[in-house]
Amino acid sequence: MAGAAGPGTGPGAARGDGDDSLYPIAVLIDELRNEDVQLRLNSIKKLSTIALALGVERTRTELLPFLTDTIYDEDEVLLALAEQLGNFTGLVGGPDFAHCLLPPLESLATVEETVVRDKAVESLRQISQEHTPVALEAHFVPLVKRLASGDWFTSRTSACGLFSVCYPRASNAVKAEIRQHFRSLCSDDTPMVRRAAASKLGEFAKVLELDSVKSEIVPLFTNLASDEQDSVRLLAVEACVSIAQLLSQDDLEALVMPTLRQAAEDKSWRVRYMVADKFSELQKAVGPKITLNDLIPAFQNLLKDCEAEVRAAAAHKVKELCENLPTEGRETIIMNQILPFIKELVSDTNQHVKSALASVIMGLSTILGKENTIEHLLPLFLAQLKDECPEVRLNIISNLDCVNEVIGIRQLSQSLLPAIVELAEDAKWRVRLAIIEYMPLLAGQLGVEFFDEKLNSLCMAWLVDHVYAIREAATSNLMKLVQKFGTEWAQNTIVPKVLVMANDPNYLHRMTTLFCINALSEACGQEITTKQMLPIVLKMAGDQVANVRFNVAKSLQKIGPILDTDALQEEVKPVLQKLGQDEDMDVKYFAQEAISVLALA
């Protein structure tokens, strides 16, 4: 076996003895079977290198047969293999030999792991494009048929994804066969296969002739949409989007709409949820006329559905739905047919519904304009700002910019402030964290004056929060505020307060001072850093807590580049040298690191 490297085995297959260029390849090949998954994975990822060294013929006759039978491996190895094979055509000798790649991919398309199967199908789709029309019918179509009539449903599910790539390039006789196979998969015994077929129905419809769409796809769609399994029916909703795009308005009304109406009122909430979730796509696919006649009433029902999950999904779509309405008459439709339902949702019993609505409701203001916003939307915003659920309030605050453009934020500030303060002190630290992240935005919109007056103290309070993540976020928040309001503001309002904390009895707070300095020094510039911050940092080098001392070393390393050489040599260097002799190992380490980074040695 070993000596089989005959003539014509390609450029990489070197002959003669002692060719050390073979060694790395030999290692790669051996490691295809290493016990360590990571090494196997590495080898598989370099499969093209191996194939190149073997040459096209040995790749076809030896490497691919071996790979075809390696489907016992771990998922991640198989996944990598499936991906590699999609780009292997050149390595087996070009399009004429692309069919050699089908056997290994075929066996990968039957494994139980969905990600691997999907990747194998993706690679097969890629390779199908490299087949000549003759090769496609000779090799690829038979493969699809084999998979489609396989015993195991893993192979049949994989087949579903391959019809659409071979159909357009097949002859008419073969086309009829392909359609026949697809039809039988749509009525397969196992729900797994019917789901796969339903999810590819739209894609397949797109490559079919319009007559076949009407005569074959529509009945399949109708059947799948009334399948006994909820999980199949809900996928038909997705297919509806693609099919609707292919049909004329009349056909749409006659062939698809009855099914879609039925789906919007399905007994199963999961199907109705899917309609709500795909609403924007459906709206675009069916066009404005059917939207007005059919979809808007359906949407109203979804907004008051008995299942909260459905209401939440519909609430998420409110803004997109309104945006996509034809501009003419849009305002009237929204005001008369949508807004009354939204008003109900503001006081929904379920917090997810309210929070979904809060995440999009602000977007309506740009669509409705200033007057309507003030008259109709503002009361809703204010109500949601006072909602008992913090997530609802947070979602309103995080979308303030939409309203700001239309009516200015001042309209809201009276209600905004209590809401912010309450969120800032929420018992859940994740809520506090979220509101901190909106501070720079709020500050920008509210202006310095308002900020100093109402919000500054909150920002400082976060610096001494008992949760580290909050203190950390508060630090970077300060930096962003300085970038917004400028160094002078920093010098007057922030820096003094930060520096005072250096004398706090709690060492965690003293460290916060250092973290703030790390974050602020760059934004504040050389002068403030040298004159105000540096002395404090240097003084803290004598702190009795080692954690503070090594953070001093780290801070010095951080602010060093901002300082001038004099300050570095005369002030920083001696302190770092002293810390370099510290009795604590960590302090020593970070001091020495700072010395070498700042080149003070």
Add this chain to the structure above:
Amino acid sequence: MAGAGGGGCPAGGNDLQWCFSQVKGAVDEDVAEADIISTVEFNYSGDLLATGDKGGRVVIFQREQENKSRPHSRGEYNVYSTFQSHEPEFDYLKSLEIEEKINKIRWLPQQNAAHFLLSTNDKTIKLWKISERDKRAEGYNLKDEDGRLRDPFRITALRVPILKPMDLMVEASPRRIFANAHTYHINSISVNSDHETYLSADDLRINLWHLEVTDRSFNIVDIKPVNMEELTEVITAAEFHPLQCNVFVYSSSKGTIRLCDMRSSALCDRHSKFFEEPEDPSSRSFFSEIISSISDVKFSHSGRYMMTRDYLSVKVWDLNMESRPVETHQVHEYLRSKLCSLYENDCVFDKFECCWSGSDSAIMTGSYNNFFRMFDRNTRRDVTLEASRENSKPRASLKPRKVCTGGKRKKDEISVDSLDFNKKILHTAWHPAENVIAVAATNNLYIFQDKVN
């Protein structure tokens, strides 16, 4: 397949004659706790039979192909794969030991050449893949066949490994671990007919999982009261409908069964149907509630009926009638007078399971003294059989047993007082298409078949 032919189950009138086929497990009187079988389950085709034990092991038996030279030995079950599914663990946060005992095994419908099953202990559900391997790769570049390293400088050609046939190897590998979703002990798992979800139930909650997603599950039933002192009932078993993907039932310690429709809402706290038999006030006693607790609930294969097992009886319910069961079969009514002593030795809390024959025409459930009971639903006849080594000659017919309740004991009868309550048959399984049953008696697994005429 065996001579009886697919679906051949107890035919009306013709009483089925059961005969011994095999017994698995040690003969020793001295039984190790870890060897006690805790669940038995056939797969969908009946070719594989899985057992779980208190030691956390799963043993899978495979039915041998029909043997031409021995026409009468209808496919015996032999060990196919054995693996350690669960290990004992310790929950450090709650200071609780988590036993490795396998509470339930459920097979998945076969999707490719490999077989998959779910196994669970009190807390963690695992998805196992059982696959075969019959090829081995040979040939390395850097070492010889005998493992000696080659001189890297003397490699003159590249070798691609080639696959050689080898002895069949069966591998069990854990594919998914579904953990951290149950505060209480898991009593049931059940795979949905959509083949992509399953439920797991503990004392107070039922969760819905996707078979491919381990990091989240959806809570679909939660009966935990805000104040645990108000707790009056617990969930004892739960199962999905075999055909309707949206329907599942769960039974409670109060003897009731709730049927929920997942279509109506995401959280199924409100049931669609409530099955309860009105209590007979005349027979009310201290033990009424304990013995009415349902230990197992199983849908018939047709999906029309369900069966529940309580301490003394097994009941068949028509899903269309909530007010009372359509059949009630007494399993061991003679124990009603012994409830006091059964309460004292904790036997009254034993959780007996029950199962349907492949055609739904007969049902089986266990009792004490290694007795198990079969009820033919057509002829209304019932029989008590015994799983014992004494009668374990191949193809020996099982003699019906009788427990005498009156004062005078007839020949061949056994008196209630001499029943051995340590020998209990809790777990049984019936082949989905044939009359082959598996009966777990402590550490032994008995397999019986109908007698072919």
